[in-house]
Amino acid sequence: xxxxxxxxxxxxxxxxxxxxxxxxxxxxxxxxxxxxxxxxxxxxxxxxxxxxxxxxxxxxxxxxxxxxxxxxxxxxxxxxxxxxxxxxxxxxxxxxxxxxxxxxxxxxxxxxxxxxxxxxxxxxxxxxxxxxxxxxxxxxxxxxxxxxxxxxxxxxxxxxxxxxxxxxxxxxxxxxxxxxxxxxxxxxxxxxxxxxxxxxxxxxxxxxxxxxxxxxxxxxxxxxxxxxxxxxxxxxxxxxxxxxxxxxxxxxxxxxxxxxxxxxxxxxxxxxxxxxxxxxxxxxxxxxxxxxxxxxxxxxxxxxxxxxxxxxxxxxxxxxxxxxxxxxxxxxxxxxxxxxxxxxxxxxxxxxxxxxxxxxxxxxxxxxxxxxxxxxxxxxxxxxxxxxxxxxxxxxxxxxxxxxxxxxxxxxxxxxxxxxxxxxxxxxxxxxxxxxxxxxxxxxxxxxxxxxxxxxxxxxxxxxxxxxxxxxxxxxxxxxxxxxxxxxxxxxxxxx
Amino acid sequence: xxxxxxxxxxxxxxxxxxxxxxxxxxxxxxxxxxxxxxxxxxxxxxxxxxxxxxxxxxxxxxxxxxxxxxxxxxxxxxxxxxxxxxxxxxxx
Numbered sequence: 001x002x003x004x005x006x007x008x009x010x011x012x013x014x015x016x017x018x019x020x021x022x023x024x025x026x027x028x029x030x031x032x033x034x035x036x037x038x039x040x041x042x043x044x045x046x047x048x049x050x051x052x053x054x055x056x057x058x059x060x061x062x063x064x065x066x067x068x069x070x071x072x073x074x075x076x077x078x079x080x081x082x083x084x085x086x087x088x089x090x091x092x093x094x095x096x097x098x099x100x101x102x103x104x105x106x107x108x109x110x111x112x113x114x115x116x117x118x119x120x121x122x123x124x125x126x127x128x129x130x131x132x133x134x135x136x137x138x139x140x141x142x143x144x145x146x147x148x149x150x151x152x153x154x155x156x157x158x159x160x161x162x163x164x165x166x167x168x169x170x171x172x173x174x175x176x177x178x179x180x181x182x183x184x185x186x187x188x189x190x191x192x193x194x195x196x197x198x199x200x201x202x203x204x205x206x207x208x209x210x211x212x213x214x215x216x217x218x219x220x221x222x223x224x225x226x227x228x229x230x231x232x233x234x235x236x237x238x239x240x241x242x243x244x245x246x247x248x249x250x251x252x253x254x255x256x257x258x259x260x261x262x263x264x265x266x267x268x269x270x271x272x273x274x275x276x277x278x279x280x281x282x283x284x285x286x287x288x289x290x291x292x293x294x295x296x297x298x299x300x301x302x303x304x305x306x307x308x309x310x311x312x313x314x315x316x317x318x319x320x321x322x323x324x325x326x327x328x329x330x331x332x333x334x335x336x337x338x339x340x341x342x343x344x345x346x347x348x349x350x351x352x353x354x355x356x357x358x359x360x361x362x363x364x365x366x367x368x369x370x371x372x373x374x375x376x377x378x379x380x381x382x383x384x385x386x387x388x389x390x391x392x393x394x395x396x397x398x399x400x401x402x403x404x405x406x407x408x409x410x411x412x413x414x415x416x417x418x419x420x421x422x423x424x425x426x427x428x429x430x431x432x433x434x435x436x437x438x439x440x441x442x443x444x445x446x447x448x449x450x451x452x453x454x455x456x457x458x459x460x461x462x463x464x465x466x467x468x469x470x471x472x473x474x475x476x477x478x479x480x481x482x483x484x485x486x487x488x489x490x491x492x493x494x495x496x
Numbered sequence: 497x498x499x500x501x502x503x504x505x506x507x508x509x510x511x512x513x514x515x516x517x518x519x520x521x522x523x524x525x526x527x528x529x530x531x532x533x534x535x536x537x538x539x540x541x542x543x544x545x546x547x548x549x550x551x552x553x554x555x556x557x558x559x560x561x562x563x564x565x566x567x568x569x570x571x572x573x574x575x576x577x578x579x580x581x582x583x584x585x586x587x588x
Contacts (some may be wrong), residue, residue, distance in 0.1 A: 103569035197550040210548045236557055243553060309532035320509060327510075330582050334575035340585035348585050350512040362511055363521050366502070369509040370525065379536070385545030387538050392546055424524050425531055441549020466550075 002028045005490025008075060008170040008223035015074045016067065022074035022118075025169075026054035029076050029120055033167040036496055041142045042152075042162040044081050045089050046121040053118055062116070072230060073116030078168035080159050081122040082129055083109050083214070084203040088119065092205040093137035094127045096326050096333045096356030106203025107238065108172065108214050108231040115230045120168050124158030127358045128323065129179055129207045131155050132430050135421055136360045143417070144187060145496060146456055150414040153183030159217045160187035164457075165496055166489065170218040170227060174204060176211045177311050178409070178434025181446035181461060184217055185409035188448040188457030188485060190224045190476060191217045195466045196441035197242035199228075200235035208318035209240075211311075211438040219486045221447065221476040225249035228469065244467050252470060255478040258293030262475075263402030265463075266300045268433050275412040277452035282408060285449060285460050288482055289406075297402045303391045304436050308428055310391065311435035313371050313384035320368025323361070328352030363424075392440040395463075404471050405463040408433050409446045413456040437463050445472040448485040457485070497526040 001020055002011075014020045030051060037043050057074050067073065081091050084102035086109075091097045105113065113119075124142040126134055134142040134157025142157045144150040145165035152161040156173030160183035163171050173180040175193035184191025192215045199214045206212065216227035232246040264286065271279045286296060327349045328334040333356030337343055357365070371380035398405065410433055420427040437444040443466070446459045460479070464472045480486065502522045506513050513521065567580055576583040 100573055103565045103573075196548075236555065239555065240548065240550060240552055242550065303538070306535050306538060309535050312528065313532055313535075324510075328575055329584055330570075331573035332575070337585070343585045345585060345587045346510065347512070349510045353510055354512040357511075359517070359520070362513070362517070363524050365509050365511065366505055366521050367525055367528070370501075370505045373505065373508060380532075382545055383535055383538075383540060385547055386540035386543040387535050389543055389546035390538065390540065392549060425527055428528065439549070 003490060004166040004494045005487065006166070006169065007219045007486065008226065009220065011075050011169050012072070018061065022057040023051065023054040025074065026051055026076045026118060026120070029166070029168050032165070033121065033162070036165050036167055039143065039148060040145055040161050040165055040167070041140050042124055042158040042165065042167055043121045044091055044093065044124050044139045044158070047088055047119050050076060050118050050120055070116035071226065072112060074118070075116070076118040076120040076168060077112060078120050078123045078159060078162045078171035079109065080125055080156050080171065080173050082125065082174045082205045083172060085109055085119055085122065088122065090122065090205070091139070092128050093125045093139055094356065094358065094361065095138045098138065098333065100331055102203070104203060107200035107235045109203065111231050123162055123171060126155035126157070127361050128205065128319070129155040129174055129176055130319070130360050130364050132178070132182060132427055133420065134158060134183070135417065136358055138358060141417060144414050145493065146188065147414070147454070149416055150456060151186065151417055153186030153414060155179040156217060157183045160184055160189055160191070163187070163189050163217050163219060164489070164493065170216060170223050172214060173217045174212055174214050175438065176208050176315060177438050178431050180215050180217060181409050181434050181444055182431070184446040185448070185459035186414040186457065188459070188488065189217055189219055190221055190445065190447055191215065192224050192228060192445040192469065192472060193437060193443060194228060194232065194469055195443040197240050198232050198244070198443070198467065198469070200238040200241050202235055202237035206322040208315040209322065210318060211315055219489060221473055221480050222250055222253060225253065225473050242467070247470060249470055249473050253477045254474050255481045257289055257475065257478050260294040260404070261297050261402040262289055262294050263297050263299040263398055263405040265304070265405050265407045266298055267302070267304050268407040273411060274408060278408050278412060278458055281449045281458045282460060285406065285479065288479070292478065299398045299401060299405065301394045301398060303387065303394055306387055307391065307436040307439065308432050310384045310387050311431065311439055312367070312428055313380050314388065314439070316364045316368035317371045317381045318368070320365045320372065323365055326353060326356060328356065332356060388439050391436060395436070395440045395442060399465045404475055407461045407463065409459050409461040410434070413452045413454070413458050433461060442466060443469050443472055445476050447476040447479050449479060449483045450485070497522055497529060
């Protein structure tokens with residue numbers, strides 16, 4: 001009944017039809033999570049209470065009316081360790097928060113709970129979500145279930161690996177510059193970064209507040225739609241959330257792309273800069289879309305070549321400000337002092353912070369502090385924010401000629417563990433295809449299509465207009481029907 | 497980027513860097529900033545910086561206490577405490 005091919009939608013149906021009990025579902029994923037974690041390291045914390053919670057639900061199956069209010073009833077989910085979960089340790093994969101137990105839930109977590117979902121555990125990531133490979137975690141690197149010598153991507157690498165390895169049926173991630181879409185691409189799953197303002201950031205460990213968004217990571221497009229419609233919408237606790245209506249995306253899925261205008265972003269389609277398997281996958285997708293009656297419109301956005309620079313300048317500036325709160329006074333890591341006599345307050349803060357943060361986080365705080373400091377602000381932060389506006393305006397202009405934009409998610413499939421750790425610029429440039437979507441506040445989805453010659457997953461990205469997630473889901477749904485990548489989880493990945 | 501600037505920035509960021517960290521960060525920042533420098537070529541004359549991608553809808557709410565968090569829950573994260581007080585070095 002439950003196997004590696006089971007999707008979130010399958011789990012919901014099986015519980016509803018009383019084919020499986022909630023506790024059996026939880027047991028299945030808990031067993032896999034426990035057994036596989038020593039090799040994959042996708043979980044930082046497993047929720048010890050989840051099986052008890054599941055057993056209590058076994059005899060309380062909701063009636064039809066309640067189902068509509070609790071569409072995720074009995075489903076155990078994995079949550080990236082960036083989301084505060086009441087009573088359950090939330091670390092952001094940092095020594096700084098290694099012991100932090102939040103006294104409240106993030107809004108998205110409380111919405112998932114209200115919808116009947118259970119929290120299976122907290123998932124590995126790059127420290128404070130700063131990274132593209134889940135190698136900077138204080139709790140050790142996470143590995144790609146398709147090939148254990150390769151990275152799962154990042155920063156939501158634990159979420160992607162856990163879903164791909166069926167350690168949970170679906171997971172939540174966060175995406176500041178590609179952190180949902182790139183690991184989804186590396187692990188062969190679906191990941192959507194919603195429009196900025198679609199999902200509340202309340203209770204999410206803040207990295208770069210004008211870029212951060214939360215979103216689902218799942219095996220299928222329908223699964224992603226089902227979760228996103230639960231977590232989206234206005235939240236009084238986050239002034240940047242939008243009052244835009246949240247549609248029932250999962251009920252409106254439509255794989256018909258006839259007449260759809262698909263912009264093809266020339267700057268990212270230069271075959272010489274793309275890995276050959278990624279280029280081939282894109283060609284197949286273009287051919288498919290054409291055959292199905294979509295029109296492909298070449299578009300050019302020259303400023304995207306500056307995307308990585310603008311992104312790192314802005315994201316690091318915001319991070320340096322957001323991470324200033326970690327001083328080791330009320331929570332967070334505190335260094336051991338033999339005695340306080342002679343310890344200045346400044347030294348106290350500096351020591352706590354220096355021990356609590358890892359190398360990548362420190363260098364981003366340094367970069368951001370530099371960009372915001374007197375004398376450099378105009379040249380870096382302000383300049384980057386001006387280019388950001390031009391880039392956003394160019395995207396909105398491009399959307400007058402097309403409905404969605406097709407691009408790679410990353411120029412390569414997953415890379416080997418350690419391969420880029422000592423080449424920071426290469427690691428940053430890796431994010432070229434995803435960062436602009438966050439800078440412009442658009443939505444983007446990564447949909448798996450095929451495997452590379454080395455057996456590593458390859459996805460493609462669709463970028464949508466603000467609040468047009470439906471078009472992304474529809475394009476993804478069309479590809480899913482045609483390429484059926486999700487079937488590989490049943491046929492090719494049970495070997496774990 | 498030179499070591500003196502990096503030291504000054506570390507002080508602003510309240511980070512205590514070892515010699516090797518100082519060298520590594522100086523090299524890394526020099527490398528990435530050289531690359532990021534390219535944005536200076538973009539003509540941004542008169543462009544208003546974009547600091548957030550959406551128009552924020554300002555909303556007001558009643559200022560009502562909805563406390564469901566106990567003092568104990570908050571204090572359990574204190575690295576060092578005395579009763580319900582956070583313990584820190586003498587600051588005056």
